[in-house]
Amino acid sequence: MCLGIPGRVVAVSEDERGPLTGTVDFDGIRRTVCLAYTPEAGIGDYVIVHVGFAISQVDEAEAAKTLAVLRAIPDALATELGPDAEVRS
Amino acid sequence: MKYLDEYRDPVLARRLLAELNGTATRPWAIMEVCGGQTHTLVRQGIDELLPAGVRMIHGPGCPVCVTPLEIIDKAVAIASRPGVIFTSYGDMLRVPGTHGDLLGVKARGGDVRVVYSPLDAVRVAADNPGREVVFFAVGFETTAPANAMAVLHAADTGVANFSVLVSHVLVPPAITAILDAPDNQVQAFLAAGHVCAVMGWTEYEPIAARYRVPIVVTGFEPLDLLEGIVMAVRQLEEGRAEVENQYARAVKRTGNAPARDAVRRVFQVTGRTWRGIGPIPASGLALAPEFAGHDAERRFAVEDVRATEHPDCIAGAILRGTALPTDCAAYGTRCTPRRPLGAPMVSTEGTCAAFHHAGRRRSAPTPSTVEVPR
Ligand code: SF4
Numbered sequence: 001m002c003l004g005i006p007g008r009v010v011a012v013s014e015d016e017r018g019p020l021t022g023t024v025d026f027d028g029i030r031r032t033v034c035l036a037y038t039p040e041a042g043i044g045d046y047v048i049v050h051v052g053f054a055i056s057q058v059d060e061a062e063a064a065k066t067l068a069v070l071r072a073i074p075d076a077l078a079t080e081l082g083p084d085a086e087v088r089s
Numbered sequence: 090m091k092y093l094d095e096y097r098d099p100v101l102a103r104r105l106l107a108e109l110n111g112t113a114t115r116p117w118a119i120m121e122v123c124g125g126q127t128h129t130l131v132r133q134g135i136d137e138l139l140p141a142g143v144r145m146i147h148g149p150g151c152p153v154c155v156t157p158l159e160i161i162d163k164a165v166a167i168a169s170r171p172g173v174i175f176t177s178y179g180d181m182l183r184v185p186g187t188h189g190d191l192l193g194v195k196a197r198g199g200d201v202r203v204v205y206s207p208l209d210a211v212r213v214a215a216d217n218p219g220r221e222v223v224f225f226a227v228g229f230e231t232t233a234p235a236n237a238m239a240v241l242h243a244a245d246t247g248v249a250n251f252s253v254l255v256s257h258v259l260v261p262p263a264i265t266a267i268l269d270a271p272d273n274q275v276q277a278f279l280a281a282g283h284v285c286a287v288m289g290w291t292e293y294e295p296i297a298a299r300y301r302v303p304i305v306v307t308g309f310e311p312l313d314l315l316e317g318i319v320m321a322v323r324q325l326e327e328g329r330a331e332v333e334n335q336y337a338r339a340v341k342r343t344g345n346a347p348a349r350d351a352v353r354r355v356f357q358v359t360g361r362t363w364r365g366i367g368p369i370p371a372s373g374l375a376l377a378p379e380f381a382g383h384d385a386e387r388r389f390a391v392e393d394v395r396a397t398e399h400p401d402c403i404a405g406a407i408l409r410g411t412a413l414p415t416d417c418a419a420y421g422t423r424c425t426p427r428r429p430l431g432a433p434m435v436s437t438e439g440t441c442a443a444f445h446h447a448g449r450r451r452s453a454p455t456p457s458t459v460e461v462p463r
Contacts, residue, residue, distance in 0.1 A: 004125075004231065004283040018246070019208075019238055034208060037234055037348040048286065048339060051178065051228075052206020053235040055345055056286040062338050 004048045006058055009041055024049060105315040109140055109322060116142030117325050118274045119318060120410055122260055123281030124151035124438025125309040131443040133311045143322060146275055146410035149263055149366060152228040153180050153436035154408065157362045158398060160256040161186035163391045164225055167254065168194045168201050174217060176210040177225040179203040180436045185429060187397055207239035214251035223385045226253040230284045233257050233374060234348035237355035240383050252385040255375055258361050260284050261292045262372035267409065268300045275410060277321040279307040282336040289344030293332045301330040308336040355380055364432055365405035402431035407440055414441040415451050
């Protein structure tokens with residue numbers, strides 16, 4: 001649960017009830033992610049996500065490198081992205 | 090050299106190794122405190138490529154592995170109650186408690202659900218007002234902001250049937266405990282990049298100064314680790330003991346302010362027992378009194394269970410860095426990722442699982458004795 005996966009913000013929710021959320025694309029898998037801790041991240045920006053929460057913003061090259069490492073760890077993407085994540089490699 | 094050509098940038102990896110060979114004049118022991126880093130080091134064979142004498146000690150960097158047996162037993166007890174929906178990160182389900190794991194509860198008909206985010210658990214609670222929904226809030230500083238937000242959100246929206254079983258642990262007190270141990274061998278630390286992305290590294294500055302130990306905030310890409318090791322060895326050779334940041338592209342000195350603030354609001358620092366290591370003062374987080382209504386331990390009044398580890402498991406020595414998985418008699422035979430005896434074999438972030446996935450054998454020489462062809 002502790003690895004942190006980089007993904008690209010593809011949508012930011014307009015819903016004002018509850019914490020700020022958005023949709024983040026991880027290598028083809030899309031997830032609703034809480035953006036409350038990275039309020040400056042907009043569409044197209046890359047964020048590192050832990051258990052459904054963006055905790056820091058990074059650039060695209062960094063995101064690509066980290067994803068390559070995660071793909072090498074058995075089940076890492078599936079474990080980090082939850083039960084129904086399908087991992088494309 | 091063994092695995093170097095598998096690197097995305099073998100030229101840079103070779104340059105960093107050459108730099109390391111030129112810098113290290115004495116044996117040094119460096120500990121990484123992140124399960125992701127352990128996995129990269131072992132999988133890429135980085136620990137076996139280091140100059141003779143420079144040794145990596147794999148620290149207690151796996152949140153699944155250090156969650157105490159007593160808490161696993163409490164989780165199993167709560168999840169077994171009728172009417173409870175027990176929600177958890179997937180990697181906690183197979184961690185062995187004294188009498189079985191959460192997966193066993195599910196197999197016996199318990200309602201145990203894997204969620205991706207703690208906010209999903211709050212949603213389950215809102216959708217099932219007649220049921221008690223408990224979330225297993227474990228992990229290091231990386232998951233604490235998420236769990237804090239879940240509690241805040243449940244409190245704000247009046248989801249009263251949502252509670253958390255909290256067993257959060259903090260990295261800096263564990264580093265201090267390792268340095269205070271009489272048999273400590275660690276001379277420098279690689280701090281976990283993503284823990285610092287949340288918390289920053291100001292907490293590490295007094296540790297570096299007081300214990301005269303270099304601490305390098307490091308990412309978990311192979312080249313990050315090589316660079317972090319080079320920076321640590323350079324400090325050791327020059328007699329410096331500072332906090333340096335290798336992972337500047339994701340980490341700032343003060344970390345993530347809104348995340349840190351949420352953690353401070355919802356949790357308070359408390360003593361925690363680390364599985365395999367024992368009690369460490371002020372090394373964890375518990376719910377602040379204001380949020381006691383969402384505390385599963387109060388709500389379910391589970392008795393303190395006297396927990397016992399499997400007698401063959403030497404996880405404690407492995408988590409303290411005084412033994413390797415390959416020193417364990419059960420490694421790879423009675424203990425495998427499919428049938429783990431101890432926590433470090435369960436999670437992909439655990440040292441035993443990292444060794445097993447990389448195919449390390451029991452008879453293999455320890456990394457510190459491997460000669461590197463130059
Ligand atoms: S190999 Fe298994 S039994 Fe041995 S220390 Fe690791 S987890 Fe424990």
